Amino acid sequence: MSAHCQVTGRAPGFGNRVAHSQRRTRRRWNPNIQLKTYYLPSEGRRVRLRVSAKGIKVIDRDGIEAVVARLRRDGVKI
Template identity: 30%
Template structure:
């Protein structure tokens, strides 16, 4: 899945270059994607992801990958992010059950 953010699902958009003479030619608007390693505290490992800078800023603002995914609804997230969110929630639930015993 190239040119698609793995958290927000932002992808390539198309539009027009408009010259001074109002001539229109088609162009692509590419998202600012970066390869990053995000650390998951609950899974205790790094996760390699290809995400846009806008998503990276919101992840850092919300206190890390785990906190961001817990706060965000599934409607906003891309399928890859939903899968990571489900594994994090399962791991947290399992840890809570172990601590109760």
């Protein structure tokens, strides 16, 4: 579960690496996961989240309070 975003749920994508000779081998595309610390003013504490770059944009757009409320509603322990 290390390459999963807590906000968007993005996970690695899988596919084939195709060489010039058309030889195919399996590969994976990892999301851009960052460990970010956010301050929750309502609780007076900080929370650490594993978020993708897209998840950071979602937090900037919706606000950390709304995102944490959504995560708790979905059953994620914060």
